[in-house]
Amino acid sequence: MQKQQLLTKNQKIIFDIIEKSPEPLKAYTILFNVQKKGIKAPLQVYRALDKLVEIGKIHKIESRNAFIACHNSSCQVAKATAFSICEICEKVTEISSAGLSKYLANFKDKDGMKYSKYNLEFFGLCKKCR
Amino acid sequence: MQKQQLLTKNQKIIFDIIEKSPEPLKAYTILFNVQKKGIKAPLQVYRALDKLVEIGKIHKIESRNAFIACHNSSCQVAKATAFSICEICEKVTEISSAGLSKYLANFKDKDGMKYSKYNLEFFGLCKKCR
DNA sequence: AGTAAATTGTTATAATATAACACTATGTAA
DNA sequence: TTACATAGTGTTATATTATAACAATTTACT
Ligand SMILES: [Zn+2]
Ligand SMILES: [Zn+2]
Ligand SMILES: [Zn+2]
Ligand SMILES: [Zn+2]
Numbered sequence: 001m002q003k004q005q006l007l008t009k010n011q012k013i014i015f016d017i018i019e020k021s022p023e024p025l026k027a028y029t030i031l032f033n034v035q036k037k038g039i040k041a042p043l044q045v046y047r048a049l050d051k052l053v054e055i056g057k058i059h060k061i062e063s064r065n066a067f068i069a070c071h072n073s074s075c076q077v078a079k080a081t082a083f084s085i086c087e088i089c090e091k092v093t094e095i096s097s098a099g100l101s102k103y104l105a106n107f108k109d110k111d112g113m114k115y116s117k118y119n120l121e122f123f124g125l126c127k128k129c130r
Numbered sequence: 131m132q133k134q135q136l137l138t139k140n141q142k143i144i145f146d147i148i149e150k151s152p153e154p155l156k157a158y159t160i161l162f163n164v165q166k167k168g169i170k171a172p173l174q175v176y177r178a179l180d181k182l183v184e185i186g187k188i189h190k191i192e193s194r195n196a197f198i199a200c201h202n203s204s205c206q207v208a209k210a211t212a213f214s215i216c217e218i219c220e221k222v223t224e225i226s227s228a229g230l231s232k233y234l235a236n237f238k239d240k241d242g243m244k245y246s247k248y249n250l251e252f253f254g255l256c257k258k259c260r
Numbered sequence: 261a262g263t264a265a266a267t268t269g270t271t272a273t274a275a276t277a278t279a280a281c282a283c284t285a286t287g288t289a290a
Numbered sequence: 291t292t293a294c295a296t297a298g299t300g301t302t303a304t305a306t307t308a309t310a311a312c313a314a315t316t317t318a319c320t
Contacts, residue, residue, distance in 0.1 A: 010268075084245060115253060
């Protein structure tokens with residue numbers, strides 16, 4: 001499984017902080033929190049983020065410019081992602097639904113074209129916020 | 131139909147340029163192109179964009195930070211959007227599929243929660259780029 | 261050891277987006 | 291008509307997000 005590939009020092013530092021966070025983290029929040037570990041510049045963060053996204057260990061929540069660790073072993077290396085986002089408390093949850101992924105993976109547009117890669121973000125209110 | 135609501139001067143200027151564009155436009159590209167019409171500051175553009183998104187005349191392509199006019203009369207005021215994006219030529223097309231919207235509008239997560247609002251972006255290669 | 265590929269460190273800068281405040285236009289209702 | 295509320299505008303400054311460019315270092319593989 002590709003996700004167990006070794007991470008470099010910076011990648012590990014960045015990944016750890018994202019994985020421990022209960023909420024999506026923004027790049028500069030991460031930067032602020034890892035400066036004591038010797039990571040000083042935005043680029044060091046962004047490069048690690050890019051790589052972590054590429055190998056599917058984290059995902060970018062596009063509508064929030066924030067990053068969340070993948071907790072879904074069936075994620076096909078960041079190629080097919082779905083999230084629910086609470087518009088009040090900003091809680092983000094990765095959706096892992098076989099039905100949904102199957103439906104989207106098989107979806108064909110008007111020209112009969114299929115897309116293997118997608119990102120879906122649902123918005124609403126979480127249980128607590130209703 | 132909400133979409134026919136009157137636009138203000140700035141909103142009209144911004145909308146016109148987006149509607150005429152064959153490709154999604156970025157905020158500062160828009161700014162550059164409307165400076166001859168008296169719009170001088172980013173905020174004037176962003177405020178118009180916000181409003182136009184809110185009333186569903188345009189959509190934001192989150193993964194590209196760009197804006198496209200809505201050509202889909204069934205769009206429920208920007209609440210449920212789907213796009214296909216070519217990763218080579220960056221062509222973006224709004225998907226209007228009754229089946230897809232129905233599936234997503236009725237989708238329930240593990241907690242039985244339904245979401246009335248979503249944004250879906252498919253990635254792949256368009257016909258020309260394959 | 262030799263070499264290519266990936267990663268790092270660093271400085272500077274580009275691109276995207278919002279805060280704050282004073283002012284103006286528009287619609288609605290007394 | 292005047293008063294009021296709401297939405298939109300113009301402006302300056304600033305915040306936030308992300309990348310360019312280049313030299314140095316590490317890593318994996320022959
Ligand atoms: Zn995942
Ligand atoms: Zn919530
Ligand atoms: Zn639309
Ligand atoms: Zn293409």
